[in-house]
Amino acid sequence: MNGRRGIVNAKRYIMTLQEVSRNKAFNGYVVKYEHDSEELGCKMKFNVFLPEGSEKTKVPGLYFLAGLTCSEDNFMQKSGALENAAKHGIALIAPDTSPRGVKIEGDDESWDFGTGAGFYVDATQEKWKRHYRMYSYVVKELPSIIYKSLPIDENRVSIFGHSMGGHGALTLFLKNPNQYKSVSAFSPIANPTNCPWGHKAFGGYLGNDDKEAWKQYDATELLNSHNGKQLDILVDVGTSDNFLKDQLKLDQLEQVAKSKGLQDQVTVRYQEGYDHSYYFISTFVGDHIDHHAKYLKA
Numbered sequence: 001m002n003g004r005r006g007i008v009n010a011k012r013y014i015m016t017l018q019e020v021s022r023n024k025a026f027n028g029y030v031v032k033y034e035h036d037s038e039e040l041g042c043k044m045k046f047n048v049f050l051p052e053g054s055e056k057t058k059v060p061g062l063y064f065l066a067g068l069t070c071s072e073d074n075f076m077q078k079s080g081a082l083e084n085a086a087k088h089g090i091a092l093i094a095p096d097t098s099p100r101g102v103k104i105e106g107d108d109e110s111w112d113f114g115t116g117a118g119f120y121v122d123a124t125q126e127k128w129k130r131h132y133r134m135y136s137y138v139v140k141e142l143p144s145i146i147y148k149s150l151p152i153d154e155n156r157v158s159i160f161g162h163s164m165g166g167h168g169a170l171t172l173f174l175k176n177p178n179q180y181k182s183v184s185a186f187s188p189i190a191n192p193t194n195c196p197w198g199h200k201a202f203g204g205y206l207g208n209d210d211k212e213a214w215k216q217y218d219a220t221e222l223l224n225s226h227n228g229k230q231l232d233i234l235v236d237v238g239t240s241d242n243f244l245k246d247q248l249k250l251d252q253l254e255q256v257a258k259s260k261g262l263q264d265q266v267t268v269r270y271q272e273g274y275d276h277s278y279y280f281i282s283t284f285v286g287d288h289i290d291h292h293a294k295y296l297k298a
């Protein structure tokens with residue numbers, strides 16, 4: 001306890017946000033902020049869409065975790081999510097996908113590890129552990145800054161994401177079910193302990209000696225040990241997604257859902273002919289925001 005009743009190990013973060021840019025959209029604003037991150041040990045940027053009305057009262061918030069190679073911009077600029085978020089009066093929060101500019105040898109060598117590929121885990125390996133703490137950044141530091149500084153209601157918050165970010169959304173939700181009202185994902189890496197992207201990332205950030213430790217960041221494993229709140233997980237994936245078979249492993253997630261009798265609580269929709277791109281995301285993002293609005297505006 002830190003002396004304040006009910007708060008255990010609560011960390012205080014530096015909370016100075018600098019506005020980088022502001023663009024009006026659908027009567028609200030997309031604002032880019034920069035701040036010093038203690039968890040990541042570098043400057044970070046994120047984008048927020050603040051809908052009309054947020055200048056007067058706090059609004060619900062919906063985090064979007066992006067995939068490999070993305071920054072805080074891909075989702076805001078390419079997903080087409082703003083119109084529906086504006087309609088529901090929901091703020092969108094789009095963080096970056098890794099620490100930036102930290103200069104670790106090898107961090108820029110590949111597109112699926114290091115820069116742009118933080119995988120929403122806290123690294124334990126010596127080389128990476130000071131900076132690669134995207135789990136703590138998204139679960140703890142970023143929210144503490146946002147709820148202190150922006151008109152977003154911390155009691156009405158949900159999460160979704162794409163690919164690596166779909167893995168992030170599912171795992172952050174399943175590990176912190178009381179922090180988020182709902183979860184959904186586009187083409188998530190659903191069983192990273194069982195696919196090449198996951199082996200590379202978890203081997204690098206968490207090491208290869210203790211593969212049990214990998215399971216804490218695997219949505220299929222977390223679903224297997226879930227015995228808490230009623231779920232309503234929505235997943236969309238395209239049948240023409242090049243990564244579906246070898247990397248996403250949604251069959252494993254569905255199998256576990258079935259074996260646990262949770263098949264009614266985990267909906268995986270296979271969308272005919274769609275691929276892994278933002279064209280696919282933009283087609284179904286409205287459905288996902290509607291899904292979250294049910295819980296955020298209940």
Ligand SMILES: N[C@@H](CCC(=O)N[C@@H](CSC=O)C(=O)NCC(=O)O)C(=O)O
Pocket residue numbers: 066067068069070074078111162163164165276277278
């Ligand atoms: N190497 C390619 C492919 C990278 C890619 O497809 N990235 C996806 C996420 S994949 C899983 O996390 C993505 O969202 N790309 C950004 C975009 O705006 O499309 C490449 O570098 O393009």
